[in-house]
Amino acid sequence: MVDHFDARQGKSAAVLTREAVSFVGHTLIAVLILFLIVLVFSLAHTDPDAVDPKLFATGLAFVVPLLGGFLVAKSRQDQTARFVWVSGLLTFSIVCVWVLDLPTGSGLCERCGAIEKLTRTFFDIRHGSGLMSGDGLLIGTWMPLSMIGYALGARYGLD
Numbered sequence: 001m002v003d004h005f006d007a008r009q010g011k012s013a014a015v016l017t018r019e020a021v022s023f024v025g026h027t028l029i030a031v032l033i034l035f036l037i038v039l040v041f042s043l044a045h046t047d048p049d050a051v052d053p054k055l056f057a058t059g060l061a062f063v064v065p066l067l068g069g070f071l072v073a074k075s076r077q078d079q080t081a082r083f084v085w086v087s088g089l090l091t092f093s094i095v096c097v098w099v100l101d102l103p104t105g106s107g108l109c110e111r112c113g114a115i116e117k118l119t120r121t122f123f124d125i126r127h128g129s130g131l132m133s134g135d136g137l138l139i140g141t142w143m144p145l146s147m148i149g150y151a152l153g154a155r156y157g158l159d
Contacts (some may be wrong), residue, residue: 022080026072027087030150033068034061034142054125054137061142062149069150073157081154088147095122095140102131 011019037060041053073081099121104110109117109129120129121136128136 019080022078023083023087026069026078026081026084026150026154027147029068029072030065030084030087030147031143033065033150034146037061037064037146038138038142052125058125058137058142058145061145064149065146066149066153069153069155070157071153073154077158078154079158082151082158084154085148085151088144088151091147092140092144099129099131099136099140104131 037057041057041060069081069084072078096118099117100114102108102117104112104117107130109120109131112120112129117129117131120127121131122140125137128134132139
């Protein structure tokens with residue numbers, strides 16, 4: 001039985017460097033896909049009464065990178081692409097710490113506890129916290145979601 005957690009995998013520094021660069025590249029591709037979604041979505045004038053734009057964009061932030069990860073993995077067959085979800089979790093963790101350090105005040109989640117601060121900033125589409133200048137969905141939800149979607153798509157593309 002192969003131990004996947006063994007520190008001695010016999011990889012050279014060049015292979016590890018190539019994998020690290022590939023990991024960063026795949027993470028940037030996932031973020032670029034998200035920013036293209038945001039750009040296209042902001043240029044398209046949707047009727048807010050017909051569809052909730054933030055909810056629709058949240059779905060797109062997962063599905064489009066999932067398809068992008070699938071296509072990139074199918075064409076490149078790079079195993080590193082399926083680990084981009086780690087970048088998503090790290091991004092979410094860092095942004096959570098940042099939000100918890102932000103001061104509250106009038107109109108900015110006044111008297112919110114830690115859990116309410118996080119849920120209103122990242123997950124409440126209708127009544128956000130007002131923290132992060134209202135960019136909590138973009139930075140704290142859509143970016144990690146795009147990386148997780150990309151990794152999931154890459155995993156299916158590599159099968």
